[in-house]
Amino acid sequence: MAHTVTFNVPQRALGREDIEFVVERDGVRFGTLLVSKGAVEWRPANKVYKRRLRWEQFDQLMQESGRRV
Template identity: 70%
Template sequence: MAHKVIFHLPRRELGREDIEFVVEQDGKRFGTLLVSKGAIEWRPTNKVYRRKLSWTKFDQLMRTIGLRV
């Protein structure tokens, strides 16, 4: 199950404007990952809500359940 990731970078220092990563699976949009100075957010396709983690919480999550590589 390969994913295709497309991203758009803002033309200024990362701050209020997020970096957006569009993730596709089997040629269809799977979701969008939004990265900002304050947090990381996941927006699933066809959903109104986003899931948000602070960088501290993201670090804790990755250390707890992320696979070591």
């Protein structure tokens, strides 16, 4: 199960427009990760909704659930 990640970076300082990371698994879109100055969002493939975490929440999630490397 190989993942491919591509991204588009806006041509200006990070603000309202997100940096978009397209994540593919075995050549099929797995989802899109959107990064902004206020939050990180995940939009699964073929879904309209997104899941949002503020940076403080993301930090807490990674501290509790992330694997130390």
